[in-house]
Amino acid sequence: MYPSRFGYEAPKSIEEAIGYLTAGAGEAKILAGGQSLVPMLKLRFAAPEMLIDLNSIPGLDYINIAADGSIRIGALVRHEGIERSEELQAAQPTLAAAASLVADPIVRTRGTFVGSVCHADPQGDWAAAMTALGGHIVAQGPKGTREIAMKDFVLGPFQNSLAFNEIAIEAVIPAPQGTAVGSYLKLERRVGDFATASVAVALNIQGGNVVRAGIALAGVGGRTIDATEAASVLVGKPLSAETIQAAAEAVAAAAEPRTDHRGSSDYKRQIVKTFVSRILTGIANSEQKVA
Amino acid sequence: MSSLYDEVTPTPPSDVPTRRVTIDVNGEPRTVDVEPRLLLAHLLRQGLKMTGTHTGCDTTNCGACTVLFDGRPIKSCTMLAVQADGHSVETVEGLASASELHPIQEGFKQEHGLHCGFCTPGMMLAAKALLEENPNPTEDEIRWALSGNLCRCTGYQNIVKSVLWAAEKMRAESN
Amino acid sequence: MALDEIKIGGMGASRRRVEDNRFIRGKGNYVDDIVLPGMLHMEILRSPMAHARIKSIDVSAAWEVPGVRLVLTGEMMAARNLAWMPTLSYDTQAVLATDKVRFQGQEVAAVIADDPYIAKDACQKIVVEYEALPVIVNPFQSMEASAALIRDDKENQPTNKIFDWEIGDKDGTDKAFAAADHVSKLELHYPRSHPSPMETCGSIADFNRATGKLTVYMTSQAPHIVRAAVAMVAELPEHMIRIVSPDLGGGFGNKVPIYPGYVVSILASILTERPVKWIEDKTGNLISTGFGRDVYLKGELALRKDGKILGVRMNTISDHGAFYADAQPSKFKIGLMHSTFAAYDIPVAHLTSSGYYTNKAPGGVAYRCSFRVTEAMFFQERMVQAAADDLGIDQAEIRRMNFVKDDDFPHRTAFGFLTDSGQYEKCLNIGLEAIGYSTFKQEQEEARKRGRLLGIGISTMTEPLGAGNSKEYDILGIKMFDSAELRVHMSGKAILRTGAMNQGQGHQTTWAQIVAHELGIPADDVTVEEGDTDTAPFGMGTYASRSTPVAGAAVAMVSRKIRAKARKIAAHLLEVSEEDIEWELGRFYVRSNHERGVTIQDCAMAAYSNLPDGLEPGLENNAYYDPPNLTWPFACYIAKIEIDPETGVWDVLQFVAVDDCGVRINPMVVEGQIMGGLTEAYAMASMQYQTYDEEGNCIGSNYMDYLLPTAWETPGFELYEVVTPCPHHPIGAKGIGECATVGGPAAFVNAVMDALKHTGVRNIDMPMMPNRVYEAIQTGKDIGGMPPVRSGD
Numbered sequence A: 001m002y003p004s005r006f007g008y009e010a011p012k013s014i015e016e017a018i019g020y021l022t023a024g025a026g027e028a029k030i031l032a033g034g035q036s037l038v039p040m041l042k043l044r045f046a047a048p049e050m051l052i053d054l055n056s057i058p059g060l061d062y063i064n065i066a067a068d069g070s071i072r073i074g075a076l077v078r079h080e081g082i083e084r085s086e087e088l089q090a091a092q093p094t095l096a097a098a099a100s101l102v103a104d105p106i107v108r109t110r111g112t113f114v115g116s117v118c119h120a121d122p123q124g125d126w127a128a129a130m131t132a133l134g135g136h137i138v139a140q141g142p143k144g145t146r147e148i149a150m151k152d153f154v155l156g157p158f159q160n161s162l163a164f165n166e167i168a169i170e171a172v173i174p175a176p177q178g179t180a181v182g183s184y185l186k187l188e189r190r191v192g193d194f195a196t197a198s199v200a201v202a203l204n205i206q207g208g209n210v211v212r213a214g215i216a217l218a219g220v221g222g223r224t225i226d227a228t229e230a231a232s233v234l235v236g237k238p239l240s241a242e243t244i245q246a247a248a249e250a251v252a253a254a255a256e257p258r259t260d261h262r263g264s265s266d267y268k269r270q271i272v273k274t275f276v277s278r279i280l281t282g283i284a285n286s287e288q289k290v291a
Numbered sequence B: 001m002s003s004l005y006d007e008v009t010p011t012p013p014s015d016v017p018t019r020r021v022t023i024d025v026n027g028e029p030r031t032v033d034v035e036p037r038l039l040l041a042h043l044l045r046q047g048l049k050m051t052g053t054h055t056g057c058d059t060t061n062c063g064a065c066t067v068l069f070d071g072r073p074i075k076s077c078t079m080l081a082v083q084a085d086g087h088s089v090e091t092v093e094g095l096a097s098a099s100e101l102h103p104i105q106e107g108f109k110q111e112h113g114l115h116c117g118f119c120t121p122g123m124m125l126a127a128k129a130l131l132e133e134n135p136n137p138t139e140d141e142i143r144w145a146l147s148g149n150l151c152r153c154t155g156y157q158n159i160v161k162s163v164l165w166a167a168e169k170m171r172a173e174s175n
Numbered sequence C: 001m002a003l004d005e006i007k008i009g010g011m012g013a014s015r016r017r018v019e020d021n022r023f024i025r026g027k028g029n030y031v032d033d034i035v036l037p038g039m040l041h042m043e044i045l046r047s048p049m050a051h052a053r054i055k056s057i058d059v060s061a062a063w064e065v066p067g068v069r070l071v072l073t074g075e076m077m078a079a080r081n082l083a084w085m086p087t088l089s090y091d092t093q094a095v096l097a098t099d100k101v102r103f104q105g106q107e108v109a110a111v112i113a114d115d116p117y118i119a120k121d122a123c124q125k126i127v128v129e130y131e132a133l134p135v136i137v138n139p140f141q142s143m144e145a146s147a148a149l150i151r152d153d154k155e156n157q158p159t160n161k162i163f164d165w166e167i168g169d170k171d172g173t174d175k176a177f178a179a180a181d182h183v184s185k186l187e188l189h190y191p192r193s194h195p196s197p198m199e200t201c202g203s204i205a206d207f208n209r210a211t212g213k214l215t216v217y218m219t220s221q222a223p224h225i226v227r228a229a230v231a232m233v234a235e236l237p238e239h240m241i242r243i244v245s246p247d248l249g250g251g252f253g254n255k256v257p258i259y260p261g262y263v264v265s266i267l268a269s270i271l272t273e274r275p276v277k278w279i280e281d282k283t284g285n286l287i288s289t290g291f292g293r294d295v296y297l298k299g300e301l302a303l304r305k306d307g308k309i310l311g312v313r314m315n316t317i318s319d320h321g322a323f324y325a326d327a328q329p330s331k332f333k334i335g336l337m338h339s340t341f342a343a344y345d346i347p348v349a350h351l352t353s354s355g356y357y358t359n360k361a362p363g364g365v366a367y368r369c370s371f372r373v374t375e376a377m378f379f380q381e382r383m384v385q386a387a388a389d390d391l392g393i394d395q396a397e398i399r400r401m402n403f404v405k406d407d408d409f410p411h412r413t414a415f416g417f418l419t420d421s422g423q424y425e426k427c428l429n430i431g432l433e434a435i436g437y438s439t440f441k442q443e444q445e446e447a448r449k450r451g452r453l454l455g456i457g458i459s460t461m462t463e464p465l466g467a468g469n470s471k472e473y474d475i476l477g478i479k480m481f482d483s484a485e486l487r488v489h490m491s492g493k494a495i496l497r498t499g500a501m502n503q504g505q506g507h508q509t510t511w512a513q514i515v516a517h518e519l520g521i522p523a524d525d526v527t528v529e530e531g532d533t534d535t536a537p538f539g540m541g542t543y544a545s546r547s548t549p550v551a552g553a554a555v556a557m558v559s560r561k562i563r564a565k566a567r568k569i570a571a572h573l574l575e576v577s578e579e580d581i582e583w584e585l586g587r588f589y590v591r592s593n594h595e596r597g598v599t600i601q602d603c604a605m606a607a608y609s610n611l612p613d614g615l616e617p618g619l620e621n622n623a624y625y626d627p628p629n630l631t632w633p634f635a636c637y638i639a640k641i642e643i644d645p646e647t648g649v650w651d652v653l654q655f656v657a658v659d660d661c662g663v664r665i666n667p668m669v670v671e672g673q674i675m676g677g678l679t680e681a682y683a684m685a686s687m688q689y690q691t692y693d694e695e696g697n698c699i700g701s702n703y704m705d706y707l708l709p710t711a712w713e714t715p716g717f718e719l720y721e722v723v724t725p726c727p728h729h730p731i732g733a734k735g736i737g738e739c740a741t742v743g744g745p746a747a748f749v750n751a752v753m754d755a756l757k758h759t760g761v762r763n764i765d766m767p768m769m770p771n772r773v774y775e776a777i778q779t780g781k782d783i784g785g786m787p788p789v790r791s792g793d
Helices: A014-024 A037-042 A079-084 A086-091 A093-099 A113-119 A125-133 A228-234 A241-254 A265-290 B040-047 B103-110 B120-133 B139-145 B157-174 C060-064 C074-079 C116-124 C170-178 C223-234 C260-272 C282-288 C373-391 C395-402 C424-435 C437-449 C507-519 C547-574 C600-609 C667-686 C739-755 C770-779
Strands: A007-009 A028-031 A050-053 A063-065 A071-074 A136-141 A144-149 A154-156 A167-173 A179-187 A197-206 A209-218 B019-025 B028-034 B066-069 B072-075 B088-090 C040-046 C052-058 C068-073 C084-086 C092-094 C107-113 C127-132 C161-168 C182-190 C202-208 C213-218 C241-244 C276-279 C295-303 C309-319 C349-356 C453-462 C482-488 C494-498 C526-529 C581-584 C587-590 C593-599 C620-625 C634-643 C650-660 C718-721
Touching: A014 A028, A014 A050, A014 A136, A014 A167, A028 A037, A063 A086, A071 A113, A079 A093, A079 A113, A086 A093, A093 A125, A093 A179, A093 A197, A113 A125, A113 A136, A113 A167, A125 A167, A125 A179, A125 A197, A125 A209, A179 A265, A197 A265, A209 A228, A209 A241, A228 A241, A241 A265, A265 C770, B028 B040, B066 B120, B072 B120, B103 B120, B103 B157, B120 B139, B120 B157, B139 B157, B157 C667, C040 C116, C040 C260, C040 C282, C052 C074, C052 C107, C060 C068, C060 C116, C068 C074, C068 C116, C068 C260, C084 C223, C107 C116, C107 C260, C161 C170, C170 C295, C170 C309, C170 C349, C182 C373, C202 C260, C213 C223, C213 C260, C223 C241, C223 C260, C260 C276, C295 C373, C309 C373, C373 C395, C373 C453, C373 C739, C395 C424, C395 C453, C424 C437, C424 C453, C424 C634, C424 C650, C424 C718, C437 C453, C453 C739, C482 C507, C482 C547, C482 C600, C494 C507, C494 C547, C507 C526, C507 C547, C547 C581, C547 C587, C547 C593, C547 C600, C547 C620, C587 C600, C593 C600, C634 C739, C650 C667, C650 C739, C667 C718, C667 C739
Parallel strands: A007 A050, A028 A050, B019 B088, C040 C276, C213 C241, C309 C349, C494 C526, C650 C718
Antiparallel strands: A063 A071, A071 A167, A136 A144, A136 A167, A179 A197, A197 A209, B019 B028, B066 B072, B066 B088, C040 C107, C052 C127, C068 C107, C084 C092, C161 C349, C182 C295, C202 C213, C202 C276, C295 C309, C453 C634, C482 C494, C482 C620, C581 C587, C587 C593, C634 C650
């Protein structure tokens, strides 16, 4: 319940924050929403010497949707900001669907999208969504900014590839080809539970065909599972019962679930398969309505 | 200005760095010297002697510590007191005016929305945040908005009724 | 004229609660809200090991942390004869470990410091060297011949078995089984579950060296029992001990036992000469304090082919963790497990039971369970369901056929309980009507054709509440009566104190309603206090739904004593003899002239100012009530559910609860208790449990793993009422607080079984998490035991 002692700074700019990180020589941690970090401090699973609070830095809480449909989400956008953005709902339904399933409504007012991706929890909803969407993180360090694709960003459970003095300042979701459709399903026994399994689906549909199929899984392996290869059976054709079934099976096979008190590995694969099928069927039915 | 615990125990050893923060608590600015690691919930309870905000778990699940931070509900056990510097915090003690209960408080009493009372402050503040944005919520919307607040006693059904009661009264008062 | 009872907040009024006035303002007075001058803070160091010898403890670094005032170890406790303390079940429990730790989370040391942050810092600096011992995590491991001996601290404890207990007629039961057309068998496990009130346990111990008085503010559902125990353990005289339970944030039985933290805080206060506050964190509460259940059943029903039950045979094996710390009437080693089947007319039955030590948190009796009645009724209703399925008989019909009939009371059960009232079939009928049972079979079949799995589950029961009569019930030798003391002031206002101790049940509101009923004093004019042993009359506290049956009866009886004296005063004021006086609510009048009368308030004033010769002044009295019998509320709970066959997720479509708790003092409060209990039933049926892995790590020691349902998952409940007054209770009331937790779980489980009947599955042990339901559907096999907790493929 009681964190160990640490120092604290509330910089007014990213550069100032990077300065503190550099001076901290690896013993300093960034505090944004705090909904993952503060619980760890309270249980003393983490005991940094210094916390650098980003919340006083202006201009970090934007959601920018460009004309081409690409999206930039600033470091201080809260989960609830994603949940409430009607533009995002239209532009990237995968994000909207996942937003209301992250933690619980009160945590969502404070926790941040970017912070959650950085936390690299293998059961994290946003890492799965970002992977399915083919997004990347923009990191800023003393020497400037760089882009890090999701597959290079998450190294392992709770490990990201940021240097000790880099800060993730935004998440970028690339422009879709055609229409962006998708959804997110999560099996949790109650609100706020860890996922037994969850599935993020992000498709681009153009001229009736699936031109890009991003699928990623959480809770069914030591890290977010990128099932894009398995999902490739969908690409180049319209969604059909056959392709949906094939995709569901292939994605389930790509999962790496472990048996634990939430279920056997077979069960978790079954959930993955069911969710992929349900999401794709839902998309197919609504596409038909639209067409 | 007061430092934490000085009324109960000696002040902490002076080599422990503290920060001076000013927080608007229920409309009143309060300035305190706090260690960075002090949780907002503990500042409220021990530092400012406002024990209406409760702590009920170690893992940010239960929501008993819910307060309104710049009008939005947060779990005060998962925010550092230093982070509230320059912001406003509303606790259960700020719900009633000098002469009147808030309709949410009345609703919880009328509809038996509490038994032991421990989850109640957090529950009411989460409900207040909901009603400020959605003055006419459905039962499902209420249950969803309160799904970050655990209750062991009531079974939630009367909590929902309490919020519906309050919503109706608040709509009538604003007409 | 007689007062309108509802208007004055008498019985039957849904009087809004007095306690709410402070709770809704955030002005409750929970233990952690209390601050005493000079108060220090205590934090406990807990063992990460489930079973290990303590080779060494080094606390020197802890003492060096600035702000630390005292560090206590088991050795220091032992030097003062406080390393061990008695439990409520005549066992002993370690206060701070000395030789070994026997469960993960066991208390090993304590730091007392200026603030809790410093205390935690210092705890982290304590270095303990453990030598691992083999770990036992269930009774079956416990009973093996080669099992490590957990309680090697005890004399005459050669194995890990705690007790064998038996009740009933073995020979008669064997004969019934031999003659049966069919024997229906069921094996199941009621998993360990934790009451987990929102407020954890805690205490502020304040020993005043100048006066020699020890005051302890603490989270106790039974402050007088604590005072007696502390007098024993701390060797302080009883009149120099004051236990105060202020507001409690829930209890559910978790706050009945006496925990090591309380005892350590008392010693710490004596040694530091300062008040010492200890507030448990949620992990401490979940990992070390009184849990409920963890019982295995082998049950058999001897049946006639038409479904009539000819005999019941049950064997239970219970897991009590490292110390036998059950809080239950001493005579009954497995609580009131033998109340099982009380609603059914069973000619003969036999129950055998054994209990075992394991390397887990101590206890077993807590959690809204009425002393193991949750287990008794769950086993009962699951066995009845299995029998119905085995014989192909409708689940409602088998109950109807076997119920004790309305005119068969008083009825002696096969295990010797005397039930005195019931309308079981009426309850069942109301429930069946409300759930739409008559059309359900067809609905279910048609749905199944379309791949939808629907099910209805019934749970009916009567349970004994209100322990209990002095002939049979005691805890550590103290009889289980309860008490009330009422003083009426000269203006007719009053103060009432009882020996109960509510944790949210609303006594401050409802006890006043009984006084209003008996005396016509408006409930708003009656202050109610509980929980301070310096002022409250001796009582055994509030748990096992005993307060309305026992303390409530005492409130009625003391009110009647007051009324009897007031009658004498009224006769004096009206200048007639007592025989000519009549009573109506709030008023005595002359029989021959209704207009001529005096109010109870007039009598109160006269008690201080105008008394008849020979009558003592004042208007106050007390009553200690020894209940002649338990009370027997009964219920019918019915759940209608749907299972998603592709995921195993099940949803509650409708839930109906028909409850009879006799006369209802405050209908609103009664309904609140039922809904709260049903939520816990739903929780246990769906997601809430504790288990231990092979190394003795507790799974379910925080709210990430120990799942409580939120408002989103929790279904809505439809409540119905039947009223069969209790024939022996002064106001006809029965207990109710725990009924829904007792009877509810079987309704959910039976509903899932009904939905899966076509697969051949007969049992899924709770919690029926989606993966377990799915596995049952896929394999057609029963799912028993705890979910696997080791990772791996």
